[in-house]
Amino acid sequence: MKEEEKIEATDQTGKKYNYWPLVLPVMVTAIVAIGVYVNNFWGLPPSRKPSDWAAFATYVSGTVGVAAVVATLMAFVITLKQQKKLIDSQSDMIIKQEQQLDLTRQQLEGEERRRKVELVYNCAVNIxxxxxxxxxxxxxxxxxxxxxxxxxxxxxxxxxxxxxxxxxxxxxxxxxxxxxxxxxxxxxxxxxxxxxxxxxxxxxxxxxxxxxxxxxxxxxxxxxxxxxxxxxxxxxxxxxxxxxxxxxxxxxxxxxxxxxxxxxxxxxxxxxxxxxxxxxx
Structure with missing residues (x-):
């Protein structure tokens, strides 16, 4: 493969995506949601009722959990796109390699044909x-x-x-x-x-x-x-x-x-x- 083809493939498949834009909103949502919850119930002793903790878990899953799910889905979509780019890049490289192999095969066949014709002409003259x-x-x-x-x-x-x-x-x-x-x-x-x-x-x-x-x-x-x-x-x-x-x-x-x-x-x-x-x- 030519050097420029290798560089192009590296540029397409080697670049890593920055996931911080997805992580930061989840962290902000978590901080705000927990901060609001703590602000409303500050000063109260920790509850011993399971129902209170269940309500807290429902609150967290409805706020932070939703944000995390949305971020995960977006990350999954981004990963799929990256994999598609990788597959497309590999397909392009395979096609170029096949073209190069076809060209090499044609050159070898042409050389073999030339050699046979040369032998035939030698036979025609000397044998x-x-x-x-x-x-x-x-x-x-x-x-x-x-x-x-x-x-x-x-x-x-x-x-x-x-x-x-x-x-x-x-x-x-x-x-x-x-x-x-x-x-x-x-x-x-x-x-x-x-x-x-x-x-x-x-x-x-x-x-x-x-x-x-x-x-x-x-x-x-x-x-x-x-x-x-x-x-x-x-x-x-x-x-x-x-x-x-x-x-x-x-x-x-x-x-x-x-x-x-x-x-x-x-x-x-x-x-x-x-x-x-x-x-x-």
């Missing part, structure tokens, strides 16, 4: 390009490299050209329909190997776009249309896999679910439906 190059390298690799790694040669139909590149398996003119003939286990293993790099790049770009949408054109330019088509196929293939986060990535990368406009994307979409069961709602 995305090498990952794209790795994907480019994979696209020109021959698919039989993966056959050897998974011992899939005997699973591939004999009329399939096993020397085609990985990129051709994701292009409209490629020969990829034979993948649908693989057993589910082999299909998942081979599909994961083929789509892994493209999928990871898609997730990375998607996370960046959630923090900095203005980088979409930059990413599409750096990645290229062929690589982005491969990313799209990879996302569609793994959309039903565990923790795929497809809905989030779909919105960021503008990927259409369901029926696809090109045969390759549609094939990998259907292949993913076969490989991974849809999660139950």
């Amino acid at each position: 995305i390009p090498p990952v794209v190059k790795e994907l480019e390298r994979q696209r020109v690799m021959r698919s039989d490299y993966f056959f050897d790694g998974f011992d899939l040669v005997q699973e591939v139909p004999p009329d399939v050209n096993i020397h085609q590149t990985v990129g051709e398996l994701f292009s409209d003119g490629g020969e990829y329909s034979w993948l649908d003939q693989l057993d589910k286990g082999w299909l998942i293993c081979f599909g994961e190997a083929l789509t892994g790099n493209a999928y990871r790049l898609g997730v990375l770009v998607s996370d960046c776009l959630y923090e900095a949408k203005e980088l979409e054109d930059y990413f599409r330019s750096v990645i290229g249309s062929d690589n982005f088509s491969m990313i799209e196929c990879a996302m569609l293939f793994k959309k039903n896999s565990v923790n795929s986060g497809f809905s989030r990535h779909q919105r960021a990368l503008r990927i259409v679910d369901g029926k696809q406009s090109n045969p390759a994307a549609q094939f990998w979409h259907d292949l993913g439906e076969k490989a991974f069961e849809k999660p139950t709602e």
Whole structure:
């Protein structure tokens, strides 16, 4: 809280009210009432009758007592007003503290937002390009490299050209329909190997776009249309896999679910439906 706010609060709540203006009239009333009573009955011996003392008590309560009650009520009203001022002052301080907390929270959120955007731009410049190059390298690799790694040669139909590149398996003119003939286990293993790099790049770009949408054109330019088509196929293939986060990535990368406009994307979409069961709602 600012220093002037503290002083203002002290002025409003720390000032003590002087109750002597209420006490003095009661004292004067008591002196006058008792003086009049003594003046009228001066010289008489103290009474031994309870009725006389009862009459004296009634007299005192009717004079001094009434004045004391009135003064007490006035003091009570003054106390209530002071408490109201104190409550109002505390309410004002609470409101100002909440405003200060909101301002601090906004500053922290702004700083956190700035830090995230800074990390995204750093990722866009220093991380995305090498990952794209790795994907480019994979696209020109021959698919039989993966056959050897998974011992899939005997699973591939004999009329399939096993020397085609990985990129051709994701292009409209490629020969990829034979993948649908693989057993589910082999299909998942081979599909994961083929789509892994493209999928990871898609997730990375998607996370960046959630923090900095203005980088979409930059990413599409750096990645290229062929690589982005491969990313799209990879996302569609793994959309039903565990923790795929497809809905989030779909919105960021503008990927259409369901029926696809090109045969390759549609094939990998259907292949993913076969490989991974849809999660139950």
